[in-house]
Amino acid sequence: MHLSLIDGSILGLYLVVVLAVGFLASGRTKSGTDFFLAGRSIPAWVCGLAFISANLGAQEVIGMGASGAKYGMSTAHFYWLGAIPAMVFIGIFMMPFYYGSKARSAPEYLRLRFDEKTRGLNALSFALMTIIGSGVSMYAMAKLITVLHVLDAPFAAMHLPQTWIFHAAIITSALVVMSYIYAGGLRGAIYNEVLQFFLIVAGFVPLAWLSLKAVGGWHGLTTTLDPSYLHVWKGMAHPETNRLGIDAGSLVMGLGFVLSFGYWTTDFLVVQRAMAADSMGAARRTPLIAAFPKMLFPFLVIVPGLAALALTTGPMTHPGVAGGPAVVSQAIIPVKLDAATGQPMLDSAGKPQLDYDLATPNLLIKSLPTGMLGLGLTALLASFMSGMAGNVTAFNTVWTYDIYQAYIRKTASDAHYLTMGRIATAVGILLSIGAAYMASQFNNIMDLIQLICAFVNAPVFATFLLGMFWKRATGHGAFWGLLAGTVAAALHHGLTLSVGAVAGIKGGWLGLLHTYPSEMAQNFTTAIWAWSVCFVLTILGSLVTKAHSEESLIGLVYSLTPKVDEPAGAWFKSPVVLGVIVLATTLVLNIIFW
């Protein structure tokens, strides 16, 4: 597999334009507010597309395609249950407090609402998470380029060792992302994310259409794959009767409530995009506008995964939910090979395991012709870069405002903090490179990042929820509740395992009290424990400590803040109307693919 001159030109044009956007944005980046919050001057539709694009990292495009091939349409739960309701909730109910409080970051809201120590705890854990997230995106991209062999020929022509491809991919992506954020700050990142969004759609629409056509359309999928691959809710009553290995209750509570709301309503990586909006109305519409493409993304990323599976296995003889597919050809998804022996890895039934992570990339390479292939690879690169940039802009803001200004240099000029933001961008990228190389030494880095999300996002959602909607919540209650929630997540993880897993990063490192039918069930329950313990202990801790004065909570707590008026004007600008449309459409999609 090699790239043609046209494929390379598309990739080169993309890199030139993203750098140009960064330098164009630098002309309007004169102050800290410009750099960290894009001057709070971005229109709603731009913020909305950036909101969705910042989330389109490695896990989204490659991971969801892989999950589509492995679990089938039930992967759509990560969108229709695990994203849309939370996006509607933050747009309608939470954004007035984020935007209206004038906090510059999510941790800063916690300082305004609670106290310094709660902000510090959240800022430190979040900063660590962004570095690992950015590093994993970088690693996944470099690994993919190496595995697909798309740069082998140019490197051979230049007499450069093939082992340098991995390093070159990491360094190039790091330099490009660093350049446009260093120059244009959040504005540069946001406008590039919009551009990346359009590219991802332009690259994946033909892929989804061609892959579906190759298997004979949706009807072809229904006649090829076991029915358990094609439904989102059927069989969810018991873990044994669906491919995710989880019951509906745990799914709704773990994914639909704790993990989903924990990520979409508190993770500054996405919230920052809405906080850059030019008005309160625009900030509230940001996640709602993002929800429209989000609910359609399963058709772009999951359907190709399903098609790749159908093209790999051929017609299935109904293996049921417990059995894996038998491989009749290795056309798209390769068999996973043991790194030590080079032999195919077998599952518990003795069938070869498929390397699902390569479902989407291999489909891209095998089904797209020269030209379209360049566009498809550029779309993949864009998704990795948008995910990386989202993490880096969130990191430079949280570092500068919530760690440096809070603990290291409290009073300095705006110009000083702007310079610090740029230094933090460079340092954040360097640390991400370190994290990328750490990932290459680590077998289960994606498990690690999911685990960190369960430890960080799940409990902090309880803190934000109580902070915004219960005026009696106090700083001491919030801090100790948050700490206890994180410890509860660690204890639950340390005392449980999923079937077939080995004690270590996958759990059971403190002993074994319970075994879950799947890793997903274990992760969801870890998150539920983290949230519940934080929620209960924050309430108990608040009740035994002194309440904040009500005057100090105006604009920060729902019951003490004057209600935000619906903006006058067109009905389609009303957050409530948009929210109802989004939820109703999502419900219809759930029914269609029941």
Added chain:
Amino acid sequence: MPIGILCAGIGLLLLWAGFSTPPAELKLEAIGFNINLAWGAVMLIFGLGAMALALQAEKRD
């Protein structure tokens, strides 16, 4: 404007690929038509439209 420039540029490159690539590399048999030409035209039109909208917005400001 950069979105328009990028999409129009990619559209032109895809059209170039559609006209200049040997039929075997275009996977015509599997796809059934020249997808580079079709998608290239879509991207070019979208890119030109985005550029026109951006110019109009600049004039209004």
